[in-house]
Amino acid sequence: MTNQKTTRIPRMTLSRLPLYYRTLCNLADEGTRRIKSADLGTATQVEPTTIRRDFSYFGELGRSGYGYDVGHLIRIFGEILEVDEPQYLALVGVGNLGRALLKNNFRRNPNMAIVCAFDADPGVIGEEINQVIVQPMAELGATIASLQINTAISTVPSHSLQQVSAKLVDNGIRSILSFAPEPVILPEFVNMRYLDLTSEVLNLLLLSERGQAAVAK
Amino acid sequence: MTNQKTTRIPRMTLSRLPLYYRTLCNLADEGTRRIKSADLGTATQVEPTTIRRDFSYFGELGRSGYGYDVGHLIRIFGEILEVDEPQYLALVGVGNLGRALLKNNFRRNPNMAIVCAFDADPGVIGEEINQVIVQPMAELGATIASLQINTAISTVPSHSLQQVSAKLVDNGIRSILSFAPEPVILPEFVNMRYLDLTSEVLNLLLLSERGQAAVAK
DNA sequence: CACGAAATGTGACGAGTTTAACAAAACGGA
DNA sequence: TCCGTTTTGTTAAACTCGTCACATTTCGTG
Structure with missing residues (x-):
């Protein structure tokens, strides 16, 4: 509580969040349940490594050998972007x-x-x-x-x-x-x-x- | 001629050129003949040091103890931005x-x-x-x-x-x-x-x- | 359960960018 | 002309960011 490891999120990472969020929503609409950084990379035109690094600032969101749960990512990013707040x-x-x-x-x-x-x-x-x-x-x-x-x-x-x-x-x-x-x-x-x-x-x-x-x- | 020192202009510097150009044109319209990096800094909201560094990529455009000639800068940047080319x-x-x-x-x-x-x-x-x-x-x-x-x-x-x-x-x-x-x-x-x-x-x-x-x- | 395959998370590096600090240069008044 | 003042151009350092490379973790099949 005292030692909040408030890693400052890089500006560039924040600026990519809307793109990630929107892309993930589209994927979810198409029925995609899981995604790996490589595929999200082609969809967003962002390097997979950059995506993984970006995501890592918000915790360990993925699972090795599996990828990321689309719904989970949407929930996390939606919260950060406060998309539910009018x-x-x-x-x-x-x-x-x-x-x-x-x-x-x-x-x-x-x-x-x-x-x-x-x-x-x-x-x-x-x-x-x-x-x-x-x-x-x-x-x-x-x-x-x-x-x-x-x-x-x-x-x-x-x-x-x-x-x-x-x-x-x-x-x-x-x-x-x-x-x-x-x-x-x-x-x-x-x-x-x-x-x-x-x-x-x-x-x-x-x-x-x-x-x-x-x-x- | 052979030893073209084609210093590559940093991307960020190029992206600030339109701002510089427009601001300088406004200053010229108001009758300003000379400007120093500090004043241009307040007008453009860019750090004076950054302005001087940016300008330096295009040669020694200013004079110590004096500043920059507004008309000269407009000419230089206008050429780079090709504002005269339709x-x-x-x-x-x-x-x-x-x-x-x-x-x-x-x-x-x-x-x-x-x-x-x-x-x-x-x-x-x-x-x-x-x-x-x-x-x-x-x-x-x-x-x-x-x-x-x-x-x-x-x-x-x-x-x-x-x-x-x-x-x-x-x-x-x-x-x-x-x-x-x-x-x-x-x-x-x-x-x-x-x-x-x-x-x-x-x-x-x-x-x-x-x-x-x-x-x- | 064990093992090869798959994919993540991250240390380390390097490129690119900004900023502080200052020497050198030019100004301008006396 | 001389001299203090002003302001530049740039060296060096700090910082940010993207990417490589890989250890680690988890998956999923036999």
Whole structure:
């Protein structure tokens, strides 16, 4: 109890958990009961050794000469990912992308959903999309407080991102997924993640075409 | 000339270039002529040391006691990122997300654009979105061949991703950005990148809430 | 029950990446 | 021109992560 051997789980291992979880669920749906790291490797495109190492951080989940019990893995990872806990999200910015996210609304994940949306444009306020009514920014504080939301998705453009983010944090949001490319300066306890499509495409091109750029010294 | 010191640029450094480039452009727009790594660090949220190390791979770009010339950096990085070369993309899957991408169409990047779109649903084929007409899958090969496109964005659902990806590759696509969570098995020379929103949200939560998951040994 | 086959969990290594620390270089005011 | 200040570029060390290799464990058949 005192000597908690709280081995810190590597960041990269955590980032692969959603992939493992989803793949295992698919396998279970197809009736697969047991799996070995080699087969899970081909399904996830992750090296079998890496999979075994990843799994080992959560205990001895497998059996030598047998493999892993799919149901057991799903239970363990589901618990870590808290997939059973309802995860409600707020959306700020209901433009093209925001609207698409709202229409989709994590359909495949029964416990994850955008439950409120905000925008500054009077033209979209009041609009109902997929059972969510777009609210004005002024109501943001009251709504996310009453719904006890602490995670938000932002599709607001760069120029207002800093201001909007600050408002989100002031109202209790602790994790933000932003689709704007500009980094934002926020308190350390806020977890921010950026998903800039342009950067992603540029990176894709950069990493494929040229693995090197000659540097004459 | 013979002794090309082609220092291989680290992957992580390359992945930060778009961020540097964009931030520097913003600074230039505001009239900033020179910048030091410390200030660029606060703007990009990257450690100043890391910035200097990154820059050093491209030569001695700065001056001691002075900093970096913003315009010079923009020129260098713009060249590496080939921002002046037009980069045309194909889109497969014109659902909610695909439509949003098409409406946005990298408006802020004058040299990057989706120039053709494909879908299997007869309901959307023929529709014109932002000057792009949605074509049937059957025309994919001919169109991307004539436009000489080698990069695609896919928003097709998981169950058809493998098949669609294979078709893309058969027709000359070498880089794919996919919004479906399932990994795909493709030849090694294809560069694939996944952007699964559900995984991103789960990761966000995982990395923030609990930096550790106790493992009793 | 015994034994070969199968598959895990992990020590060790090495590649890749970040960071601290500092010498060298250039600035800019007096 | 001189000199203290500023800031770079880089060496060295720390850290993270992925993979090899293999001892160990368990399986499952005869």
